[in-house]
Amino acid sequence: MLSNESGVGLRSTPSSTLQLTRGRIRSRFSNAMNRQNQVSQEEEEDGIDLMKKATESADDLYMIRDTYFPSEPNHKIHKLQTQSQIVLNLLDSVPPEERKLATQRATYEYLKGKILDVFPEYSKKAEDHLSKAVKLNPSLADAWLCLGNCIWKKGDFPATRNCFTVALSKGPNKRILSQLSMLERRMAQGADNQEEIVAESIKHAKEAIALDVKDGNSWYNLGNACLTCFFVTGAWDHSKLQQSLKAYQNAEKDESMKLNPDLYFNCATVNTYLENYERALSGFEAAASIDPCLNAAEEVQKMINLFDKLGSLLKGQIKAKRLASLTSSLQEVQLNPSYKRATIDNLLDGLNKAITVVGKVIFFIKHENVTPLYYLVCDSNQTCFALTVYGISNDAIKEGDQVTLLDPCFRNNDFSWNEKHYEFRSVRVDFPEQVHVNGKPIHPRHSVRSSIYAQHKP
Template sequence: MGAGDEGGEDVMAMAGSAADELYTLRDSFFPADILEKDSKLKSLADSALQILDAVPEAKRTSPLQRASFEYLRGKILDVFPVYRKEAEDHLSKAVKLNPSLSDAWLCLGNCIWKKGDLASARNCFSLGLSKAPNKKILCQLSMLERKLAQGNGHTLQLKTFDSISKILRTKLKVWKKAFGLPKERSPWMLRMEILGVNCLGNACLTSFFVNGVPDYNRLFQSIKAYQNAANKYLQNYQRALTGFEAAALKDPGLNAFEEVRKIVNVLDKIEDAMKVQFRKKNKDPPSSLFAEVSKSSSQGRATIKTLAEGQNKSVALTGRVLHFLKHDDAPPLYYIVCDSEQNCFVLSIYGLHSNALKEGDWVTLLEPYHQSVDFSWKNKHYGFSSIRVDFMGQLLVNGKAPSAHLAVQSMIQAQHKPS
């Protein structure tokens, strides 16, 4: 393979990453002024299309290459909340060129859903699932089935009970199997992660309503599925572990033991990293450096020991990032941070690209949400302080707000860097 071939593949990969970053912004950036979000989406979409257009013509010739190219263009164009025919046209070309491209079927279904053609959208999702298992498609399909089960005014159509119940019984089995799929890496925030759990919750909730008679067992299953997902997201680790273990014992097919393993794996890594940093903390810089950095915030200064449980209004905590914690689960990102009194805590962040925060950076946490983790599981004790960041407005990196499109900017710079 020549250098030109490798370059073309690199640009296509960069375009794919740029498209992913675009969707990260869509799902994680919620400014007070909606026009600010629209402006950033347009700017990033233009940048992503600029990268895609740089793919050499020689890398767009075969049907598979052309399908990938059309898919990315349609995906980028479809990031906006309103339907765009241009996006549908490109995505339709992609699935015609490569019917096995399940992600293109997902995007096409979402695009068609926007124009109100729910039956065609469901057909796209079903075709995508027939090509390959895909948790994102399962989640979209679960929501679409629930919407299709409703008539005008959000009342259920009695004549559809039998057919819908049959569909749901089939899909409940499929969604349970989805727990065994590999976890799809994505920097999305606030999706409750655990996509299979949400699919099952949606399915059970819909089944409760469409069966024609109250099925409280289904309703309780739905509540439990959402509850387990919420506990994991909110980092109520003990409740999440207990809930997933109970689910696994009742139905081994849910593969909930895998969720238990991932949570325990993260907790073990946190404990090990905290012990290492405790031994090294006397090497940390003096508090005077922290005072200089914390001037970027007008709020009262705090340390991890002065924070109350929950949200701490009108205060800011400044710390230095000591360690990035790598793990095999989905977001959040975990860091070990040291405050001005050289006390370490765990910082978990949703919706931030991993490139935006590095070891050695200074962070200022505005109105931090503090949790004290203190419990035992399987004869092992876990105890540490934790701060969770859900929204980028709560975070300053080296005195500045992190850029939501940092990764896209770096890719554009790399593309135009002289060889």
């Protein structure tokens, strides 16, 4: 699952960059807090200035929500409770005579609802105030957007979509388009026409970018949409993963997005799936440095545990006689004449068309993630390599099986992490059609489909 919700990919994030990122978070959070703490001195100002300052303070409240990531989640809730009450007090200090006109009252109700909606849980009071705002001033697009976000939390997706659609009718808006795109991905889950809905999500994400090509959040949203599209269309078209990575890379060019741990986490997820392991590790580490409550540090440890286990198996003392016994029959395997037989040493990086590698499964490598499956395989030259398998159930290939790999996708993995060096060769299988087990194609019942969605995070 995506967090809130080589070619092209996440740029490496050295420690100096992470320190700068943490510094930006502290600076922006501190500025927001300083403005919040000046509220009591501002309450004596005139109504117009108070309404303006209440608007700015509400924005600062959301800045705290989006950039303050303490190690204890309850600390964030407490901080939001404290600061939201300060902003509510400021808003309520606006003189009654400055709230008489329908437009003034609409702004007041909108701000009150927005402040009350800053928390993750649905708030009936927030919905009531936001509903009053759009009734008083139906042209207030921001109030429609906020009302949609509020209703989303109680799971009423059609009503949420209606709010976003009405908001868009007031004029093009990149934030509304991005939220609509995100909502559509959520609505696609379990739908019969999910590919069609996700295509609409991508369309609206691109429309948001067209309004502001430098907006990092719009690019981030497009990255999530392309990644979701990859999975709902069968998880085979890697070009969609590359599109996702490119979008994330563009998002990172926006300085404000360096405060978003989900950007690093989701990009690392894509790199993991593409087996760009070093980039994935860097991305998860960056996410963990910003938000300790994400499970990014755990993802790093899972990967390291897997690589350590794989390294131990590759360096293990498998007796030559056993290898010879395991591989003795491989040369006798009859192949399709349109394929050329090869061993792991003959493969080039990437897809090797019209090539076949025959091997023996020595170990099934257990690890903590569901996908992919990892096996240690030995070819006819008694050379061991890792086999990574996607889209196939774990009972299709077992230890001791003979595997025939068609059009193998080869990768020479060579990277270091925390002063430890990892080096191993691997072949990737994405479809049942790419592998035969004991001379037979894999039965369709062993085919499985992965799924991943960007989640709404208020």
